[in-house]
Amino acid sequence: xxxxxxxxxxxxxxxxxxxxxxxxxxxxxxxxxxxxxxxxxxxxxxxxxxxxxxxxxxxxxxxxxxxxxxxxxxxxxxxxxxxxxxxxxxxxxxxxxxxxxxxxxxxxxxxxxxxxxxxxxxxxxxxxxxxxxxxxxxx
Numbered sequence: 001x002x003x004x005x006x007x008x009x010x011x012x013x014x015x016x017x018x019x020x021x022x023x024x025x026x027x028x029x030x031x032x033x034x035x036x037x038x039x040x041x042x043x044x045x046x047x048x049x050x051x052x053x054x055x056x057x058x059x060x061x062x063x064x065x066x067x068x069x070x071x072x073x074x075x076x077x078x079x080x081x082x083x084x085x086x087x088x089x090x091x092x093x094x095x096x097x098x099x100x101x102x103x104x105x106x107x108x109x110x111x112x113x114x115x116x117x118x119x120x121x122x123x124x125x126x127x128x129x130x131x132x133x134x135x136x137x138x139x
Contacts, residue, residue: 007047015039021114038093045092056089064119064126079133086134099138106134 001009019039026035045053063082072078090105091097109115109127119127 007050011043011045011050015042037095041093049092053092056085060085060089064130065123068123068125068129074129074132075136079137082130083133083137102138103135106131
C-alpha cells in the first residue's frame, strides 16, 4: 500500500468513525447537507492538507494542556493562539465559518461529556479553557 492509499484509508476511517459516533446526531441537528459536506471536505483533503489537519489537532491539545498547567488566562493573550489554531482546524471540515458557530461548538465541548473527556483526557480543564478562549476571541 503506497502513501496515497494509506492517507485515503485514514481519511475514510475517520469519516466512518465520526459517522458511527456522531452521524445521527449531526444529521438531526444540522441536516444531511452539513454532515455530507463535512465528510466530503475531509475525503477531498490532499495528503499535505490532511497532515496539517492532524498536526493542528495535536498542537491544539498540547497548547491547551500547557496553558491549563501554567494557569494561563484563556481570555487573555494566551488564548489567542489555541483559538486561532482551532479555527484553522475547523476550516478543514466546515463549509463555512462563523464566530457564532465556533462559540456554539466550544460550548458543546463543555456541555457534552464526550467532548469534555476528549479534551480533558490528559489535563482536566482543557475543554473549559478552550471554550473560554473561543468565547473571548472568535471573530
